Amino acid sequence: MSVHAQAVPVGGPLLTRPFKWLLAIAGLGGVLLLWRFLAGLGPVTGLNDGYAWGIWIAFDVVTGTALGCGGYAVAILVYILNKGQYHPLVRPAVLTSALGYSMAGFAIIVDVGRYWWIYRIPLRFWQWNLNSALLEVALCVMAYVIVLWLELSPAFMEKWKEEAPLPLLKSLSQTFYPIINKLMVFIVALGLLLPTMHQSSLGTVMLLAGHKLHALWNTPLIPLLFLVSVIAMGYAVVVLEGSLAAHFFHRRKETEMLGRLSGVMVGVLALFLVLRLVDLVVRGALGALFTAGWLSFFFWVETALYVAPLVMLASRERRMDGVCQFRAAVLMLLAGAVYRFNSYLVGFNPGEGFSYFPTVPEMFITFGIVALEIILYIVIVKRFPILAGAPQKA
């Protein structure tokens, strides 16, 4: 049960051809950002007074942090359900989470109009509006970014305590490595509490849209639905990351471990679908499944994306098939993403006279942020002990 495969840096050169492409995309995003900060949001984005939030919120923040819940999902498994055999998944999952959440935080700075006052949100506690779900999201996300990097910090210090670019870094690492390991219980517990709070609140946020959010998505259950769906997304990210790391960095395939994880996902997906259906029945919104035009269509796309991986993973045999795992994970991520897009954009209608579609620069700023995230991931796994070592006898 305690086969903790040693994590080791992947090594190898950084400046590969795909890496240079990523740098170019991130660079383009940087130039566009300069434009956004000089000209304001209007000229760069498709946003308007009706659709005040666009893809930077619906994708970068709401979907991005959900994709960043791999660390959350694996931590529940390893630390709460005590499945120590999944331990090799923890560091890579926490790394993607730390990057996902940091990038979401960055996207918020890009999106808000008066970013220079952001620091006042955590500091001016006497002005907090405790009724605001968004305040809770903001505080939790800020805290969680710190928690995630702390959770990951042993990976950096393991390296730096042996050799560091700065002598100070080396001595700091040597001092803090044992301390942080002792405090890890409190940090990990916080790392479980915070996403439980803010991932549900991300759903609560849209309740204030009131009559502007269509009945297919506007439900008092929205916090619970967001929470359940984020767990499925978290696991899917772990499956995906495990498969991709095995492919690109020639790590050991964790097919069997991921297969058992997929079994958990079946239950989570089923729970989501049952909650969704019961809620629609109770609220008498079933009619809208067929009568709301293209909103009904998007509902069915979303639901199909939830049902498909459930069916694919239902049989034990196929759960153990790496390709099937991968496909199901992709569908689950899409399902969660579409559910979030539906709740924040598609199902949101501020009234006649308003329309929104992201502009090309707006999309490229998002691409740039994602590219930066991948760049950092590559650099960190190549230089620091994140991924479990190459095949070895346990």
Next chain:
Amino acid sequence: MTVDRRTALKALAGVGAAAAAGSAVSVEARERRTAPPDAIGMLYDATLCIGCKTCVVACKEANGLPPDWDRDRLYDAPKDLSAVTKNIIKLYHEGDKLSYVKRQCMHCIDPGCVGACMIGALQKREHGVVTWDGDRCIGCRYCQIACPFEVPKFEWNTPIPHIVKCEMCKNRPGKPFQPACCDVCPRGAVIAGKYPDLLAEAHRRLAENPGRYEPKVYGEHDGGGTQVLYLSKAGIPFGSLGLPDLGEKPVPETAQKIQHGVYQGFIAPAVLYVILGAVIWRNRKSAAGEEAKP
């Protein structure tokens, strides 16, 4: 191990319960708010308005707002509320019936924007007027998502944007809180005053001339009540004037019930944290113990 699992499942059940509680607390009543004692407001009577737009001009003057040009840059011709137009007259029609309607902030009694705003940039301040404090606003635009009347506007074309909305002329030189639109209306179609007086006046008009009006004062209860009240011509429902049917529930009510239910005294999160910490601690110890075994 079995004990650990049981504890673990309990902890997870706790997570679920906290979330479920969030959805279930709607039973708990949240006190409905009433207008503050010094509340002021406006009463707009669509049967009196002739669409002269004097109020639009006066609003721009009083608030120092630039024109919203038409295509030829000849007229200040705003089509809707915007970052340069806090007050507008629109023409709506229901079949062959026409009606003007004046739109500006409704100064809700329990406003969605105020419920949304993270550190109180938008608040009901003096006289229950919803005003904006640039010292607190980070420009997140949640107020725009939360307003059922599409009132708060954002300055999209500047790197240093403000939120723009009617503040009942709170800074009008020499005449603070005396809305310019009400001062200039040649027909008395929009009047300002103390909120209870306006409500009484609206009902007086309805009672005196029932055939003339839709039988309702919009804003008396809608969306929890608004400090700006509307009367509409008979046969023209308020929905056709762009005033949505919100029911009597204040916009922030459901979300706040959930937030309050889950985070009451911050007890649920604190308890959850302790449980999570205890389970992790225990699992860690047992894992370490097993590792120590040969």
